[in-house]
Amino acid sequence: MQILRDQLQAGSDESLHLLKGRVHDVEGRGRTGFALFHAARLAGPVFWIVLTHDRDRPMPGSLPDGIAERLYFIEAKDETDLRWTVEEALRARPVSLVIAAPEKPISLTAGRRLQLAAEAGDTTGLVLIHEGKGSNVAETRWKCDPLGSTRHRWIPNKNKQGTPGIYDVSWNGTTAAVHLVPQAGERHQPESPPR
Template sequence: MQILADRHLAKPEDPLTLLGARVHEAEGRGRIAFALFQAARTAGPIFWIALAHDQDRLLPEGLAERLHLVEARDETDLLWATEEALRSPAVALVIAEPARPLSLTVGRRLQLAAEAGRTTGLMLIHQGSGSQAAETRWNCEPIPGPEDSTRHRWTLIKNKKGTIGPYDVNWYGSAAAFHLVPPTGKRCQSEDPPR
């Protein structure tokens, strides 16, 4: 079981990797795509916790055997189920969709649960309703592109342990593979050395 715990705490290998044993937040119109992207990249069981009256459910191909959907009666049950799932060392990723803003107390409780279970949490929040206790906060928006484009701009707007900034991503929605796309007007190759 020690190998599993160490895997969850590994340092990020790319800028889109969520730090293990921490709770992160995603807001914006593309937050569901960001959550699915993180789920596709995560090995092991995934818990997705939402309010029962929220009828929009996704069951992405390739995740069906690892994805456990939990429907909570109200916000209190949603936060309780999220905390309990985060405390379990057998769970790799917990995604929750709270309807109300997260207080500092709630955010801190979730962080402590994630640390105890060495589990990664991702809260899908409404714009401006996150907790100061979150490790990172991402603003996720689809961006226009050519026909059949799957471009997203995922902007890291809060980061307790590093830099912030935007990442333009082409992600095809079914695998963990993606391409970072340079922002418009940015150079794709290195400059020639000075003469």
């Protein structure tokens, strides 16, 4: 039976799952939405680590259902403090997701330390980066941009476990369910009813 892409939920699509025990990068104007989507679909505590002066963070009242009770915001005074805090949070159990928002690129050595910490804690890390400032050791690097109020385009530009692609998704920002939307020209005709 053919499954139509526009009816497929991301929960059954392995390509939208972030590999556990690894650190991933995400860039673009939709990076916060991408982070919230993954926070909604993972069970357990979520740590969001930002620099003290950074005001680009979601407000608790605007979070998808079930996240506010599990979300811990941590403010770091500088980049060194931020990296140390991210590393410690990645090692902690039973943390499910650690989201970090550094201003500067993460060096190869610092990126490797974060990967080792994620492996040790079996935790998923997501680093919200500025355009082109990702770490070479990231498991995946996503480019995320909104296409409207509920439509987004998520492109894995780097993927150590698979091939890059383009995912146009429709997500209302309130649940862990997302619908993949076919690219223009890729729409499938519904199957004929059985006779």
